[in-house]
Amino acid sequence: MQGEDPILSRDVQYVKGVGxxxxxxxxxxxxxTVRDLVQHLPRYHLDRTQFRSLREVRPGETATVEVRIQSIAEHQGRRVPVVAALITDGTAYGQAVWFGQPWIARTLPPGTTVVLSGKVERERGQPKFVSPEWEVVQDEEAELLHAGRLVPVYPLTEGLRPREMRRLMREAVLLGAPRMPDRIPPEVARRQNLLPAPVAWQEAHWPTDRATLEAALRTIRFEELFLLEVGLQLLKQRVQDPRHGICHQPSGRLWEAFRAALPFELTPDQERVIREIRADMESPRPMHRLLQGDVGSGKTIVAAAAMVVAVDSGYQAALMAPTEILAEQHYLGLRRLLEPLGIRPVLITSSLKRREREEALAALRHGAAQIAIGTHALLESDVVIPRLSLVVIDEQHRFGVRQRARLQAKGIEGRYPDTLVMTATPIPRTLAMTLYGDLDVSRIEQKPAGRQPVATAWRTPDQRDHVYQVLVEKFIRAGQQAYVIAPLVEESDKLEAQAATALYEELSAKYPEVRFGLLHGRMKPEEKDAVMAAFREGAIQVLVATTVVEVGVDVPNATVIIIEEADRFGLAQLHQLRGRVGRGTQRSYCVLIADPKTPEARQRMEIMQRTLS
Incomplete structure (x- = not known):
């Protein structure tokens, strides 16, 4: 950023405690950079501000206490070293226990005053803290980072522990927050009652209290949307003014064949949206249209219709999807539909073998293939689509404006291709205009005939066995299929795959009569394809998977989806996952297994229960 304070551009390596x-x-x-760290906001804050006495705490509650270490010792447990401490605060005695952290015995010698936060159990009449967060109290003036305050919980990566992250983030925020520039005009900031930027960024990480935290987050969100809106308006002016669009003039031959080949009736909403898209494509002004439709509403067939218009006019089209599974599914579906009409799609993903990739690229370059379908691999410089006149982007929220522009830039020199972006994330009309100010908005409200709404239930971990028992006895034995989604592990694809594998092995051992399958992001493409084919054909009855199935997977006989530790997922992800079922004519169900730890997570579970997909 021009004129930026050089400290904000400093490499993270030079922040105290990083290296x-x-x-x-x-x-x-x-x-x-330091700026990146300042803008790396906590996922949430744990409230550890309310101190209790050892005499007051009760089993099952999460509590924060300030105590003195009376004695501490390490011994070898059955699997890992165990550190056990006798603690007191003058009102009562208690215990604190840590597993697999022998160094704590050396760090907290007898006489140390420490703040502990964690879940309380009771043993031999005394309160017991198991693996609590802890922090040594150096003196009365010292600031606590890990307890005794609103404690930030940051997104992590494999190899970086929460305590380490908090310490280095504290240093980065102290260094960088005071240098964050105010980018909102002063009169707008006053009218909106916003905090100064340095204060907002400081309080968003290390808040004084809940009210200040909310004010800080509101300021940051307002700035983000304000700058986005300004940028989108500038983009809209630039796109609409100097560049020339492509005026599609379909012959009608392919279009009529496409309509005749459809194996179902289009809904009135699909017909309306196709008319809007055709009108855009047949005008010289470049199309910039957002197609918003719930999961299972039939957006893909609308996109196929737009691609047929492009090919029928003598041009080529490209469709970019966020994951290989979704790109492959689009490719298989469009190939079945369009190849009989003489329209050849090719698949471009990073996992293609070299020979397959070279053949696909040559077919596009020479016009033998009219449609390119792929992932980010479509953006690579060797992908040449000389007659590109239409760009379709699925799951718009997964791609930035810059990525969209790179694909659009592959169009005919001096001409700007028409662009259709699709999303299943529910967006109110006013918000859509804010987020996508450079796009016209079309909506598909109706679902194809026969589709059933999905009922959602929230169950706690102690009801988990009953959930699976009902799944097997009521649904699987009746010939239906199901998804089970493994817990989300943000910081590691490897750990997420391990979680899915462990869940698959647990369920397979527990229900040997059920045919389980496993799908995760670390599998090879051919393995993923084989698993999905087996699930579509019914050879797999229950598919245990990570979020690789979040979008685009379509198996009408799958009527139940169980999401483990659902409170780890965002609302948009939960909605997308729920959309994997309800694609046939049978009643479908989504079960959320969760023990939410924050009010926000609890609210997500309640919203999902109240709504139908």
């Missing part, structure tokens, strides 16, 4: 080794871990998360 070269931790810097590599931060780079993996996309955190390269």
């Amino acid at each position: 070269a080794a931790r810097a590599k871990l931060l780079y993996k998360m996309g955190l390269r």
Whole structure:
């Protein structure tokens, strides 16, 4: 950024407490500068502000206490070293226990005053804290980071522990927050009652209290949307003014064949949206249209219709999807529909073998293939689509404006291709205009005939066995299929795959009569394809998967989806996952297994229960 304080541009390696080794871990998360760290906001804050006495705490509650270490010792447990401490605060005695952290015995010698936060159990009449967060109290003036306050919980990566992250983030925020510029005009900031930027960024990480935290987050969100809106308006002016669009003039031959080949009736909403898209494509002004439709509403067939218009006019089209599974599914579906009409799609993904990739690229370059379908691999410089007149982007929120522009730039020199972006994330009309100010908005409200709404239930972990028992006895034995989504592990694809594998092995052992399958992001493409084919054909009855199935997977006989530790997922992700079922004519169900720890997570579970997909 021009004129930026050089401290904000400083490499994270030089922040106190980071160094070269931790810097590599931060780079993996996309955190390269002090500014990046300041803008790396906590996922949420744990409230550890309310101190209790040992005499007051009760089993089952989460409590924060200030105590003195009376004695502490390490012994070898059955699997890992165990550190046990006798603690007191003058009102009662208690225990604190840590597993697999023998160094704590040396760090907290007898006489140390420490703040503990964690879940309380009771043993031999005394309160017991198991693996609590802890922090040594140096003196009365010392500031606590890990307890005794609203404690930030940050997104992590494999190899970086929460305590380490809090310490280095404290240093980065102290260094960078005071230098964050105010980018909102002063009169707007006053009218909106916003905090100064340095105060907002400081309080968003290390808040004085809940009210200040909310004010800080409101300021940051307002700035983000304000700058986005200004940028989108500038983009809209630039796109509409100097560049020339492509005026599509379909012959009608392919279009009529396409309509005749459809194996179902289009809904009135699909017909209306197709008319809007055709009108855009047949005008010289470049199309910039957002197609918003719930999961299972039939957006893909609308996109196929737009691509047929492009090919029928003598041009080529490209469709970009966020994951290989979704790109492959689009490719298979469009090939079945369009190849009989003489329209050849090709698939471009990073996992293609070299020979397959070269053949696909040559077909596009020479016009033998009219449609390119792929992932980010479509953006690479060797992908040449000489007659590109239409760009379709699925799941718009997964791609930035810059990525969209790179694909559009592959169009005919001096001409700007028409662009259709699609999303299933529910967006109110006013918000859509704010987020996508450079786009016209079309909506598909109706679902194809026969589709059923999905009922959602929230169950706690102690009801988990009953949930699976009902799944097997009521649904699987009746010939239906199901998804089970493994817990989300943000910081590691590897750990997420391990979680899915462990869940698959647990369920397979528990229900040997059920045919389980496993799908996760670390599998090879051919393995994923084989699993999905087996699930579509019914050879797999229950598919245990990570979020690789979040979008686009379509198996009408799958009527139940169980989401483990659902409170780890965002609302948009939960909605997308729920959309994997309800694609046939049978009643479908989504079960959320969760024990939410924050009010926000609890609210997400309640919203999902109240709404139908």
